[in-house]
């Protein structure tokens with residue numbers, strides 16, 4: 001049954017002013033939620049309300065430890081509703097329930113982490129270079145905007161909302177049009193935790209309307225964006241017009257390297273999980289596996305056997321490894337890429353199509369797909385597919401391997417499988433990626449900074465210093481004597 005939902009906009013629960021639309025459950029295409037899209041006028045209303053709310057003493061005068069208290073209550077609010085939120089997240093984007101639970105737990109952890117960062121906030125007394133005192137303090141930026149994609153909504157939104165609130169900002173969140181649910185629930189949790197009205201607004205709707213208006217709004221002091229590189233570039237251009245800082249967490253085409261000495265079973269499991277978890281709809285998906293020629297055939301055989309055992313199934317089942325893709329439209333994009341790979345001369349080793357029968361026919365399912373025989377220069381190896389498609393490439397020479405890995409516009413993440421820690425260090429330091437996993441993949445910790453390089457973006461999220469991106473520094477010089485200044489006696 002379709003549920004009608006409203007959003008928190010400028011301090012009030014209501015319908016946004018744009019047209020009504022429904023979101024779909026990717027498992028069977030059924031309508032899940034009905035809501036209204038926001039308009040540019042709604043953006044203005046939300047931002048103006050945020051600007052008013054953030055200046056009021058109830059927010060502006062909160063002590064760091066009091067703000068920390070609010071964030072702790074939000075972490076608890078998420079935990080209190082963990083199972084319900086995980087189920088809502090599953091209905092929103094079709095991720096397997098186990099993954100949804102992990103996302104919800106990580107969101108709670110994010111609020112807890114930034115509560116601690118707020119509570120233990122320290123300012124700097126800088127070394128004076130004369131008879132004066134110098135110090136630098138951090139002040140909240142003001143009203144910030146967050147724009148998020150559909151693949152891991154609650155985690156992406158928590159990673160922007162928690163540091164923004166911890167820093168004392170107000171935030172207007174624009175979730176992906178098709179997955180608005182988690183941002184709206186986080187706003188509800190913020191309200192229950194005691195965050196004042198107007199400090200958090202959520203504006204569902206189209207990026208080209210709502211996102212664009214948010215980026216352009218003169219009172220928006222920062223945009224934290226996660227999404228595709230082309231959209232990120234457009235945001236960056238607009239931001240330049242008003243000298244607005246941004247963080248851009250963009251796409252990836254991450255290489256995973258299997259060395260000759262790797263524990264093959266461990267590496268197979270890592271490559272499998274790295275590309276096929278979340279149905280490959282992950283910015284850090286390890287979509288290019290470079291396997292040393294001496295172990296290429298045994299690795300391939302074990303990988304294909306492991307793919308056979310993957311359960312592509314209903315995301316509500318505990319045993320499901322891979323659920324549907326987020327939408328039929330996105331599945332068509334993935335299908336076009338697979339066809340392109342085959343047209344470019346690739347050999348299909350498994351998958352390459354939709355599973356048939358039963359609920360598979362209603363949902364946007366796609367089989368885990370492995371293709372070999374393509375050069376790293378093929379478009380299928382260069383462009384982000386954002387689906388369960390792995391290119392398998394043999395390598396022999398380490399310098400050539402590193403050159404191939406780096407010969408890509410993206411630079412988000414990479415993985416190395418080897419027993420030789422010296423080789424892992426050497427290769428890892430040479431890879432142009434923001435994260436390197438050694439003998440593991442896709443592990444995440446809120447305490448560890450995350451960012452891409454090259455076309456994967458810039459501007460770290462996570463980590464203790466993540467809070468600083470929502471502040472500006474102000475420096476003070478305190479004169480300590482009455483000695484006359486240069487022209488005092490002029």
Ligand code: NAD
Pocket residue numbers: 147148149150151152174175176177205206207208210211212215226227228229231232234235248249250251252282283284384386412452456457
């Ligand atoms: P997308 O870029 O199409 O959309 C992301 C968000 O931007 C959505 O909310 C969308 O409505 C909005 N948007 C679209 N056009 C806009 C515009 N003109 N102005 C302002 N906002 C606009 O991306 P997507 O398809 O939702 O998500 C997939 C992409 O996200 C992939 O490229 C993936 O790699 C990337 N991603 C990156 C990370 C990371 O941390 N680096 C994490 C998750 C996803």
